[in-house]
Amino acid sequence: MYKYKFGLVINPYAGIGGAVALKGSDGAETRREALARGAEQKAEKRALQALSQLLPYRNEIKFFTAANSMGADILAELGFEYEVVYHSNVSQTEAIDTQQSVMAIVRQKLDILVFAGGDGTARDVASALQESARFLKAKSTSSELANWNPEELPVVGIPAGVKIHSGVYAITPVGAGKVLEQLITGALTTLRAADVMDIDEDAFRQGTVRARRYAELKVPGELEYMQAVKIGGKESDELVLADIAADVIEEMDDNALYIMGSGSTVDFLMGELGHNNTLLGVDVVYQGKIEQADITGAALEERVKQAQAQDIPLVLVITLIGGQGHLFGRGNQQLTPAVIRAVGKENIRVIATKAKLQALNGRPLRVDTGDAELDAQLSGFISVTTGYHDRTMVAVQG
Template sequence: MGKFRLGLIINPLAGLGGSVALKGSDGVAAEALALGAQPKAGLRMHTALEELLEFKDKIIVYTASGAMGEDVCRAMGFETEICYQAPLNTEAGDTKSAVAELCKLQPDLLLFAGGDGTARDVYAVVDEQQVVLGVPAGVKIHSGVYGITPKAAGIVVRLLLQGELVSLMEADVMDIDEAAFREGTVRARRFGEMRVPAEPRYVQAVKMGGKEVDELVLADIAAELIDEMDDSLYIMGSGSTVAAVMQELGLDNTLLGVDLVQDRQLMASDLTAAQLLEATENQKVKLVITLIGGQGHILGRGNQQLSPALIRRIGKDNIVILATKTKLKALEGRPLIVDSGDPELDKALSGYYRIVTGYRDYVMYQVANPSE
């Protein structure tokens, strides 16, 4: 399997003002250091990473130089690549610059240590699809993007590496006006949302007696995909989960074949590999697929019409995977499998994907390939 790609950023100034009663670090880092404050963010990240030590050979860390990540990661023995050269005296702009460079590498998870100001800086530049998680290291932690403790943040990442179902949710990025706070006024503001992992949450409205009711779950999955549909040409793969989307759209469906949908209308049915290549030339395309229950294959079993040439044209970022949590749990932590017949493509497709498991409900799950 491919290595877990962990983006990692530490704001070395986070939390400096707390121990010296400055009620924050924004704009007062120099004053805090002069008063004897000791940087804590690196230690906080160290605590989180301790939860991952047994998985070191399965992780590659992309980070910034020095105190912004490199020092801690190398000291702990993680395979580390530097994507941003940080100055000796960092500032907020360095967090933004480092995150921007990290996002170009599309890490499976971006782990950052800081406080609400750091979360704001990450939010300012991060791609909305990027999954992030904060290691609390600041004075102010109002945002919902942080683990409740550094160790808790590490445990969530460990669950991912263990193959557990880790739900995704949108969490608020909050911050307060520090100048007003120092004068005794709490003035909080919501700046937006970032996508974060959480421990598995299997109880939802469409369950009865703790078990998913398949028809209701499939209807929820279908409603979520339909809500997200844009003007792309959608290749609708085979299987009952994708069929539920077609049913919700009121369109005829080829259960064991591949259909084309655009603007929620059926454009063509039961296409061959050659027909799909012809129909998608110079088009904006998305592929909707599901897994074969029990096996976990998403490519290479029952959908050979989806040729390597077509998949390369579509691109990894335009593949939408639908699945019930029941099917995913039945895999008992085994990854989803791509077996396109092209080993290089299979390798490129590996990694962690956002799986649609209900309405506004997702989990992160690993896709691998037989050659690794």
């Protein structure tokens, strides 16, 4: 007999816009365009990574979920006991499917709700929990449900989207599984309120970040595994950024192919080089010129292969996400595992101000490439350029 009632909802289209440079996955048209560009659906794989951590406790859990790729498929693959309580009537699921599935699932009076997606998915979950609370308060004839508030339900988000500004997600899919394992073993004792954040994707595609708080959800208070809300805005200390840029420029080799990641620190460097930069994308610089701007993951893999065939050195310049510390897996999915492997850890140039590193309060940098073996290879210590001829060694964890 199972002890725990878990809910599971997967947004199967979460994150598909990232690797093909669409900078999001919201909206049916964006998803169609992403699929036309050859995007892969990875949300189920990431949910499987998380839930695999619970296999030793398989006989203690029953899941309530949605049909097919919204949850049932991976639960069947992993061998968990589950009950389907929502069926979508469309082939390409929409936000309304996430909302309705959550509303159906939470009527089972769960112990915890698990969902995989991005910030848009988190908004849908929060909206559904709010609507469920209103409905149960006004309509329920069951005294048990009438006195139960779905808005107090603990949730754990499995990161699968392009945009992960919200604090309701675990740092990695494996981290989500660890949080759930701690719940089962009794190690979790506290909950905290975490913000559900999202941005304007149209503005995001134009290089502007407009983040807004939409709601809050209750999450386990395990900061080791649950991520902080992203810090928005550009670095303000231009003198420090100028020193960092001067150090990188001094070492640049015109014969090398430079892959320039996203973020305001790299944006400043590109400005010092005299280039227009794709602030929230990935650009390729070769022999002092922008060869390809806002490149997709597939196109970047092909360009890297060409460079390797011609013995052209590869250098990847990236920064970390402020407040979270992610190097890979948040907003830069164009940097695929194949690209990162080709470059090699020794040729990854991380640049950041010391203030940005100090804001992590001792937490390590994070990598979440979607490839567990690669994440392990990237773990350890990495040198971060924090000024002119100034380096800081920082721990990296997958």
